[in-house]
Amino acid sequence: MTGTTAPVLVLLDHTPEGALRSPVREIATLAASLAGGAGVHGVWPADTEPSADVLAELGTLGVTQVHRVVADADLHLSAVLAESLGSLVAATGAGLVLLVSSFENKEAAARLAVATGAGVVTDADGLAVEDGRYVASKTVFAGTWNTRCAVTAPLAVVTVKANSVVVDASATGGAPAVVEHAVTASEGARRVTLVERTERPTSGRPDLGSAHVVVVGGRGTEGDFSPVEELADVLGGAVGATRVATDEGWIGHDAQIGQTGVTVSPRLYIGAGVSGAVHHRGGMQASGTIVAINSDADAPIFEIADFGVVGDLFTVLPQAAAELRRLKSEG
């Protein structure tokens, strides 16, 4: 059950409407590259049915079979999800379980690891097989160190950060077959009651945690996020914020980027009026290109910025947005 001879299980996170969460495409691609002929088994928590379109897309990503999990308890409870994954590991002989990094999935990963004796790595940005072992790469200490971590147990459970894998949708095996997998939750898993669950309305912008471009407003916005939003929309990006901005109530807490909020690693991060406190850097320092606009030349964010502008965000951002629109219209 090591290396590439065992199937890989992939948790297929989806919206309540049944659309794949975009980072799932990355972990499916990663699974297909590691599973060889052993197969990629998708796990679909069955609050909805996977549509024909979703199944066709999963086929192009290399998913060979989909297990539609029907549980007698709420699959939003991490204990119920973990037990479902555990029973599928047993049923398929999987040697690797891949999940998108999210708070819920890390809870399920912790439970699964304790229950099965698996080795678990969270927030990986890459995964390879070396000498028959899975070796995950990840950054630690607020993105300042790169580490590689080998799983020494027969089963590996790895959560993967968004924007870590280039999606490859060229597999030609066709849409995977769907099999139903019934799960009976243990008494222990049922002790927690999900009293209430409210899905956050989608903003029309990309999802912050997986967006390729993130524009962030901090204290320097003084509560006016309009230039931040304008630039984000020109770039097709998501809008994020610092802890100060969310604490002030300028924007919802779900927009907070940092060690205790959302961790982002987009291709392009733009911080406007963001000082770059260590707590914030911990949530964004692994970004591809970092751009900073701040009126304070001593702001620590300039220490890590690829392109820094000492200036007023209220003039620089609209000017950049206008120039980008002009360049776009010129083609």
Place this chain on the structure above:
Amino acid sequence: MTPVRRACFGVASRVARPPAFRSSTRRTGAGVAGGNVSAVRIVVCVKHVPDIQSERALGPDGRVVRDGGDGTLNELDENALEAALALVESLGEGSVVALTVGPDDAADAVRKGLQMGADEAVHVVDDAIAGSDAIGTARVLAAAVQHLAAQEPVDLVVTGMAGLDGLTSLLPTALATLLDLPALPLGAELTVDAAARTVRVRRNLDHATEVLEAPLPAVVSVTDQANEPRYPNFKGIIAARKKPIATLTLADLGLDASDVGAAGARTQVVSAAARPAREDRVLVTDDGEAGVKLARYLVEHKLV
């Protein structure tokens, strides 16, 4: 294979729950002579980590360098201590035990807990623990919680949302799983109904907000949104000097050295290197054209 003696907690039936933890049904039964319905005993798990403002590093063995002398109580664990102390204050009666696992320096973490107002401090220290992964640390903490619960029932275990060194967030759920207790992680709001003996958290996830509820005893983690941690006052600092820090070894907890530390770890860091500094960095001061320069930079670097 798990070193945790699950028999201590019995199986899932609440009625069969052994005396180590106060059961949810006990209070609704014939009543407990002299028992105070609202008294709770809370164990808060805390961690000593390198100060995030300092230069943090990994050694050649892939372990966190912890000899820099600028270690501190994991900031997020202050929220856990605050939650526990505030809970006891609001219920009027109860006690808080600060518990840590780690080398000698880690005593500083529980001492800070005492200064904030914890009643007891326990430090599990054993050379064999070094090199533990998150699950291994959870195993030691689980055994320590059981050890404490055997002395006097424990109603609630509280942790911070993550350690600011590893940031794996695995510990709270792993700990609950090992203890066979319900887990309610990431509470931005935490409430305990002492009469009903239930605990409830509201939590903000990536795509949703949830309210979870479970009977006590339970394991909860709280976020930095849950509260504003108190600063130890002079009285608290003086009082903490008089409170002992109990130390426990693996042998005291009935744990085998091979189950924890590097020997029991199921993951192993094979390489660690500081990330190279970013190159070709550009810093401009706005001369009235910086927005245009920024747009062109993005286009030239194919970022749009």
